[in-house]
Amino acid sequence: MACWEDLSDWYDKKQGESGDLWHRALIDPVLQILVGDCRGKEILDLGCGNGYLARRFAREGARVTAVDSSLRMIKNAQAHDPGNTLKISYIHSDANRLDMIPDASFDLVFANMSLMDIEDAEGAVREVSRVLKGGGGRFVASISHPCFDNGSNSGWVIEKVAFEPRRVYRKIRAYRKPFSEDIPWRIEKNVRKFTQSFHRPLSWYARILSSNGLVITKLEEPEPTEEFLEKEEDSSGFIEVPLHLVFEAIKL
Numbered sequence: 209m210a211c212w213e214d215l216s217d218w219y220d221k222k223q224g225e226s227g228d229l230w231h232r233a234l235i236d237p238v239l240q241i242l243v244g245d246c247r248g249k250e251i252l253d254l255g256c257g258n259g260y261l262a263r264r265f266a267r268e269g270a271r272v273t274a275v276d277s278s279l280r281m282i283k284n285a286q287a288h289d290p291g292n293t294l295k296i297s298y299i300h301s302d303a304n305r306l307d308m309i310p311d312a313s314f315d316l317v318f319a320n321m322s323l324m325d326i327e328d329a330e331g332a333v334r335e336v337s338r339v340l341k342g343g344g345g346r347f348v349a350s351i352s353h354p355c356f357d358n359g360s361n362s363g364w365v366i367e368k369v370a371f372e373p374r375r376v377y378r379k380i381r382a383y384r385k386p387f388s389e390d391i392p393w394r395i396e397k398n399v400r401k402f403t404q405s406f407h408r409p410l411s412w413y414a415r416i417l418s419s420n421g422l423v424i425t426k427l428e429e430p431e432p433t434e435e436f437l438e439k440e441e442d443s444s445g446f447i448e449v450p451l452h453l454v455f456e457a458i459k460l
């Protein structure tokens with residue numbers, strides 16, 4: 209998407225080599241557990257961004273292919289390992305058109321916080337299923353939690369009652385129907401740029417996975433780590449309400 213293309217230099221700095229606070233201390237620890245031991249495995253990183261996870265899994269011994277629709281993201285990812293010592297194959301492509309990859313190529317496909325940014329996510333899941341090996345190939349993805357985070361239609365509500373501890377609620381509306389929205393990112397103090405994101409209800413994900421032969425086997429809702437609670441301003445709501453979902457689905 210052009211919007212991620214515009215943001216790719218900023219996003220590269222933000223994620224660096226270990227992920228920003230939200231990735232490092234909230235989402236990635238759960239994704240990493242679901243990915244598990246990847247030594248000797250063929251892995252596809254779908255919507256790889258600056259590729260820090262692709263590089264992590266390559267260092268852990270996986271053979272990694274990384275796809276992104278932003279050419280600038282791919283170039284920035286490659287610049288982290290100029291001699292390509294990690295032997296990562298980068299592909300500049302839409303996730304829903306992976307014609308250059310043969311069927312049944314991968315043991316694992318993972319998509320970290322990219323599926324809800326992919327316009328044709330149904331086409332992407334179809335491709336994930338096609339390129340996964342049957343009989344146990346795994347798809348692991350993290351997404352914004354469809355039930356608790358659908359952009360500007362959701363938010364925290366803080367209730368202060370005299371002599372009572374304050375209560376934090378999560379409000380949400382417009383859940384049932386898919387919609388797209390421009391998501392603001394503050395890239396400098398007074399500069400905002402936008403990327404497009406696509407809300408789909410939870411049942412949509414379950415339907416699309418199962419209709420492509422992928423059976424959900426794990427579903428996790430990342431809890432904030434101590435680092436996250438310490439460093440993220442006003443993070444108390446996260447203790448009770450998850451804003452992310454991480455799942456594993458297996459190709460039978």
Ligand SMILES: C[S@@+](CC[C@H](N)C(=O)[O-])C[C@H]1O[C@@H](n2cnc3c(N)ncnc32)[C@H](O)[C@@H]1O
Pocket residue numbers: 209212213223231254255256257258259275276277278281301302303304319320321322325326327328
């Ligand atoms: C929020 S970023 C996540 C990047 C990376 N996975 C991470 O965890 O840092 C979303 C990524 O999805 C990519 N993306 C968006 N639409 C895509 C599509 N149709 N096909 C492939 N990648 C796409 C964007 O370019 C961006 O790099």
